[in-house]
Amino acid sequence: MAASPTPRPKRARSADAAEAALPGAQALADWALRHWGPDGVPEGPVAVAFSGGADSTALLLAAHALWPGRVIALHVHHGLQAAADAFEAQVRERCARLGLACHVRRVDARAAPGQSPEDAARGARYAALAALAREAGADWVLLAQHLDDQAETVLLALSRGAGLPGLAAMPEAFVREGVRFGRPWLGLRGQALRDALIERGEAFVDDPSNADLRFTRNRIRHRLSPAWAEAFEGYREALARSAAHAAQAQRLLDELAAIDLAATGTPPRIAALQALSRERQANALRHWLRQAHGVAPSAAQLAELLDQVQACRTRGHAIRLKVAAGVVCREGAQLAYTPSI
Numbered sequence: 001m002a003a004s005p006t007p008r009p010k011r012a013r014s015a016d017a018a019e020a021a022l023p024g025a026q027a028l029a030d031w032a033l034r035h036w037g038p039d040g041v042p043e044g045p046v047a048v049a050f051s052g053g054a055d056s057t058a059l060l061l062a063a064h065a066l067w068p069g070r071v072i073a074l075h076v077h078h079g080l081q082a083a084a085d086a087f088e089a090q091v092r093e094r095c096a097r098l099g100l101a102c103h104v105r106r107v108d109a110r111a112a113p114g115q116s117p118e119d120a121a122r123g124a125r126y127a128a129l130a131a132l133a134r135e136a137g138a139d140w141v142l143l144a145q146h147l148d149d150q151a152e153t154v155l156l157a158l159s160r161g162a163g164l165p166g167l168a169a170m171p172e173a174f175v176r177e178g179v180r181f182g183r184p185w186l187g188l189r190g191q192a193l194r195d196a197l198i199e200r201g202e203a204f205v206d207d208p209s210n211a212d213l214r215f216t217r218n219r220i221r222h223r224l225s226p227a228w229a230e231a232f233e234g235y236r237e238a239l240a241r242s243a244a245h246a247a248q249a250q251r252l253l254d255e256l257a258a259i260d261l262a263a264t265g266t267p268p269r270i271a272a273l274q275a276l277s278r279e280r281q282a283n284a285l286r287h288w289l290r291q292a293h294g295v296a297p298s299a300a301q302l303a304e305l306l307d308q309v310q311a312c313r314t315r316g317h318a319i320r321l322k323v324a325a326g327v328v329c330r331e332g333a334q335l336a337y338t339p340s341i
């Protein structure tokens with residue numbers, strides 16, 4: 001007797017119909033095709049990171065229109081502002097009206113000494129989203145960042161003098177804490193999403209901290225972006241294209257680092273490093289420290305390390321340099337990294 005065919009995953013409802021209901025559904029369906037293939041959504045639930053703000057409200061609605069019965073919402077209660085309780089209540093209420101499961105986690109997002117409040121909140125948020133997704137059996141979490149956010153991220157990176165990894169801005173898919181995250185809307189204008197919600201009378205939360213000009217991103221959003229938009233109408237698309245070029249170049253550098261580290265060994269042998277150009281040494285060392293130890297040396301630290309590697313020609317010559325909370329030193333013929341001094 002022939003085995004019964006394996007049931008195929010539920011396919012997306014026509015993206016055209018969903019797009020008619022809400023802009024962004026087509027872009028979401030296209031992203032899903034690129035990342036999930038023609039057979040549709042993954043096995044488990046499709047999780048949407050739902051802050052209650054305009055963008056993630058639009059994403060939740062678009063995902064629900066495309067994949068009815070498959071979507072769940074994940075919400076992180078930051079515990080930082082008094083309004084967070086109200087955000088959670090609104091998120092829960094919206095999910096209840098849509099008939100969607102809503103998973104909430106409270107985090108302590110206070111910044112450690114020397115850490116920016118934005119970095120602390122972001123780190124805590126991704127960790128919580130990944131934990132919630134794992135608990136709910138979701139392989140993917142969708143985030144609602146869009147083209148304006150991508151352009152702002154490039155401007156932020158430029159303002160900080162970032163290298164290629166920073167200029168590459170946000171990828172449309174990445175893995176964090178064992179969970180896959182997707183950003184299907186990096187090509188869409190934020191205003192279009194917000195206008196569509198308002199036109200349809202859909203409520204969303206306006207986070208007051210988005211207007212706080214003490215945060216660099218908000219100063220870029222409210223002061224710099226309008227000036228760019230006035231001078232160059234298509235600046236967002238142009239900056240996003242630059243980010244894509246930077247990301248492509250960074251992938252090549254990662255491949256080169258993998259080739260060079262295969263030759264030097266990991267941790268790298270000093271003599272083998274010295275056989276490379278200074279630029280390739282820098283690239284290989286950055287890659288090794290990031291991949292093996294999750295740390296990124298500053299430009300000044302890297303320059304100092306390269307000088308020490310260059311000068312290390314005799315048996316007794318020591319190497320020692322503080323990087324992040326740890327130290328790079330010489331151990332025989334190789335470098336070594338000790339995480340805490």
Ligand SMILES: Nc1ncnc2c1ncn2[C@@H]1O[C@H](COP(=O)(O)OP(=O)(O)OP(=O)(O)O)[C@@H](O)[C@H]1O
Nearest residue numbers: 049050051053054055056057074075076143144145
């Ligand atoms: N508290 C939260 N809980 C769950 N997901 C969140 C939360 N805050 C942000 N996100 C997710 O991360 C994305 C980027 O965060 P960001 O801070 O730029 O957005 P936001 O302005 O808070 O909210 P929105 O994008 O919904 O307008 C959001 O689009 C959303 O998908």
